[in-house]
Amino acid sequence: MSSYRDKKVITIGVVNELTGLSARMIRYYESRGLIFPERTERGTRKYSFSDVELLMEIANKREEGIQTYEIKKELLNENKKKTVRDQMIQGQLNAQFNMKKF
Missing domain, CATH: 1.20.5 (Single alpha-helices involved in coiled-coils or other helix-helix interfaces)
Structure with missing residues (x-):
């Protein structure tokens, strides 16, 4: 059984609000192979709470110049x-x- 933290249920707009990252930046991190959202039949990206935490880690590392x-x-x-x-x-x-x- 998977944890609620790993269920992909959060839209990119909510991720934007939670992290402060723009949708463009979130999509960029996806294109770089750092994050892997699921897609609905219509192509909407869905993220998990674990993804949100990972995005925050990535953003912090980028601020440090990594x-x-x-x-x-x-x-x-x-x-x-x-x-x-x-x-x-x-x-x-x-x-x-x-x-x-x-």
Whole structure:
């Protein structure tokens, strides 16, 4: 079951209000591969609370002068670490409880 934080239900206008980022800037971060909104059948972008938090982190890093390619590299490294951690946990569960998937 996914957390409410990960459900893509927020429109770009609300994200704009919550973050102070313009719709243009939000779309730019999407084009740079930093954020991945879902799309409705009509093409409307939908964001999650986790996306809003990530956008705030990105904006803060940009204010510090960090380039988008550096932010993307950092995000990819974080995802790799999470994947390795999840695989290690899965291996421990398999060994301890003979579980196949958590």
